[in-house]
Amino acid sequence: MNKCSCRENIFRTVNLRKFYPQTQSFALRDLSFTVTKGEFVGIKGPSGSGKSTLLYLLAGLLKPTSGEIYFQEKPLEIVKNKALYRRNNIGFVFQDFYLYPRFTALENMLFPSLYQFSLPASTIKKAEMYLEYLNIREKINSRVETLSAGERQRVCIARALLHEPQCILADEPTGNLDSGNAKNTLGLLQKINEEHKTTILLVTHDDMVSHYARRIVRIIDGNLYNG
């Protein structure tokens, strides 16, 4: 690979393997995958094929059993502070949301910023704007435990977008949404991708994704296939 194309890579994995001792199984097997800056990649594949595992590995939330992960051509392995790596580079939309039920939609969105002594008003304005885009502006001060699954999902998406990360890893972000809200969410991700050149990796079972993502890959039994 020449140096010029390397500089464009945002993620690159080489022979990535993940073995879960609990289930004595490989979730990923020798998966090699390159994503260039600004791509919008849809990741499809059957349940249990390793899609979430791949996103967790790229986000530094899990360690590979073997193989390498590079972020902007730097080995992720040598990044000591993975939380800082995520905060600076990645917005993660979790398949299982991971929201704090007792706190409001807005508070959940702001938690990642709480290390700052004072939150700029512009951050709160931006939070309102994303909730508006996702049609849940009116739920901003509602406790998450009172929201429907689809509303929680949209809070989770808004949280990931708030800091305008250069890369969004979205795990089934439309899984609980009706088709109108799913279209709207995919449209928002497409707009962010086009306007900000944000790299997007989107795991989904939704066939609509082929209208939005510019590349579709499939994970089957822990291996990746193009198209």
Ligand SMILES: Nc1ncnc2c1ncn2[C@@H]1O[C@H](COP(=O)(O)OP(=O)(O)OP(=O)(O)O)[C@@H](O)[C@H]1O
């Ligand atoms: N924490 C874990 N401990 C043990 N095994 C796990 C764990 N997480 C995932 N696995 C196993 O790894 C395999 C891949 O799981 P993963 O969650 O990555 O699949 P997926 O493609 O995201 O599935 P889905 O479409 O249902 O979300 C599955 O066989 C699963 O049982």
Ligand SMILES: [Mg+2]
């Ligand atoms: Mg999954």
